[in-house]
Amino acid sequence: xxxxxxxxxxxxxxxxxxxxxxxxxxxxxxxxxxxxxxxxxxxxxxxxxxxxxxxxxxxxxxxxxxxxxxxxxxxxxxxxxxxxxxxxxxxxxxxxxxxxxxxxxxxxxxxxxxxxxxxxxxxxxxxxxxxxxxxxxxxxxxxxxxxxxxxxxxxxxxxxxxxxxxxxxxxxxxxxxxxxxxxxxxx
Numbered sequence: 001x002x003x004x005x006x007x008x009x010x011x012x013x014x015x016x017x018x019x020x021x022x023x024x025x026x027x028x029x030x031x032x033x034x035x036x037x038x039x040x041x042x043x044x045x046x047x048x049x050x051x052x053x054x055x056x057x058x059x060x061x062x063x064x065x066x067x068x069x070x071x072x073x074x075x076x077x078x079x080x081x082x083x084x085x086x087x088x089x090x091x092x093x094x095x096x097x098x099x100x101x102x103x104x105x106x107x108x109x110x111x112x113x114x115x116x117x118x119x120x121x122x123x124x125x126x127x128x129x130x131x132x133x134x135x136x137x138x139x140x141x142x143x144x145x146x147x148x149x150x151x152x153x154x155x156x157x158x159x160x161x162x163x164x165x166x167x168x169x170x171x172x173x174x175x176x177x178x179x180x181x182x183x184x185x186x187x
Contacts, residue, residue: 001166002096003073003084009173010070011077018181020078028187029075030133033150036071037125040064040157044118058161062168065158068125069097069169070176072151086148097166100155118157125153 001009014020043060046053076083087100115121132146158165176183 003087006069006169007073007077007083010073013173013177014074017179017183019074026133026136029071030129033068033071033129034126036064036068037122040068041119041122058163061161062158062163062165063172065154065163065165066168066172068154069151069165070172072147076147081144081147083148083151086144087151097155097169118160121153121157121160125150128153
């Protein structure tokens with residue numbers, strides 16, 4: 001599926017599950033995106049003792065990265081943000097996550113620093129979300145490159161950890177579609 005396809009599916013599922021019945025502030029959505037990245041870090045902090053635990057940890061990290069992507073895709077759907085255009089600078093070529101992972105050397109050139117490790121990539125993703133929020137909400141500049149750069153960091157993290165992010169997203173989306181309204185949460 002292309003990024004645009006994921007955005008459409010994620011947003012429609014969120015609408016169907018009642019997440020947009022009342023307005024959600026940009027701050028709420030950005031905080032939830034931050035929480036997914038933090039949950040990923042918590043999964044990375046686990047200390048697996050055997051091969052089964054190592055695989056469980058990798059699956060948990062993949063699930064949190066998928067949660068991040070799904071929330072981001074839903075938000076882009078609601079706000080009509082062309083994330084493909086933000087990712088590549090043009091919108092006439094449909095792209096998917098596999099394409100981005102296969103071209104990760106090109107992604108790395110976008111970073112002005114070399115991340116030391118996976119934790120640096122998460123910190124970069126957090127920073128870009130914060131910059132997006134401050135530019136778009138506080139200063140009212142409609143710039144979405146912070147969202148794209150945050151997603152780039154997540155894609156690079158998945159690649160480093162050898163996580164099939166597209167598969168993790170598909171599995172999580174399937175589970176989300178069968179979950180109850182608001183996923184049994186207050187908001």
